[in-house]
Amino acid sequence: MTVERTLAIIKPDAIAKGVAGQIVTRIEEAGFKILAAKLIHMSPEDAAGFYIVHKALPFYRSLCAFMTQGPCLPMVLEGDHAIQRWRELMGATDPAKAAPGTIRKAFAASIEANVVHGSDSPTSAAFEISYFFSSLELCPRSNRGD
Numbered sequence: 001m002t003v004e005r006t007l008a009i010i011k012p013d014a015i016a017k018g019v020a021g022q023i024v025t026r027i028e029e030a031g032f033k034i035l036a037a038k039l040i041h042m043s044p045e046d047a048a049g050f051y052i053v054h055k056a057l058p059f060y061r062s063l064c065a066f067m068t069q070g071p072c073l074p075m076v077l078e079g080d081h082a083i084q085r086w087r088e089l090m091g092a093t094d095p096a097k098a099a100p101g102t103i104r105k106a107f108a109a110s111i112e113a114n115v116v117h118g119s120d121s122p123t124s125a126a127f128e129i130s131y132f133f134s135s136l137e138l139c140p141r142s143n144r145g146d
Contacts, residue, residue: 004082005035007128009117012070015039019107020073023116026103027075030089032082036137037075042068050131053124059112066112074132083125086118 008027010020027034042050047064054060077086091102093114098105108114119125129138 001080003078003080004122004125005076005078005129006082006086006119006125007117007132008075008077008086010073010075011113011115011117012067012072013109013113014107014115015071015073017107017115019115023103023107026089027077027086030079030085032077032079032086035076035078035139036133037073038132038137039071039073040132041071044068050128062112076129076133076138083119083122087120090116090118 010023014020014023024034040046044064047067048055051060051063051067054063079085089103091098091104091108093104094111095104095108095114098108103116104114108116119128
């Protein structure tokens with residue numbers, strides 16, 4: 001068993017549609033533990049820093065604008081192979097290509113308005129988790145009570 005942590009974000013389009021609760025339910029039903037969560041409204045500077053790896057790409061500015069249009073819900077998920085499993089539950093970035101039963105197939109409107117984000121590697125998970133959550137906000141594995 002490989003227990004990992006990953007960052008998940010319920011994006012502003014999902015919050016605006018009122019489907020955040022349904023997405024959280026799917027996360028819990030898939031067996032993930034939610035170690036931390038908070039509703040935030042990213043500033044342009046917050047979004048620019050978070051998506052800095054995409055700075056040279058043509059969609060960088062529109063992605064940053066999209067992520068600042070309303071509140072979002074970053075969460076830290078933990079579970080066996082959490083990074084891969086969360087990405088599978090999210091589905092393909094393009095909801096038209098996402099598998100049935102995935103979050104994006106169910107709730108996303110387009111490649112840009114795709115309702116959720118997930119880390120794509122252990123390295124990005126470490127950066128992304130620490131971008132939104134301090135160590136004091138995360139419950140250590142040994143103290144979770146399970």
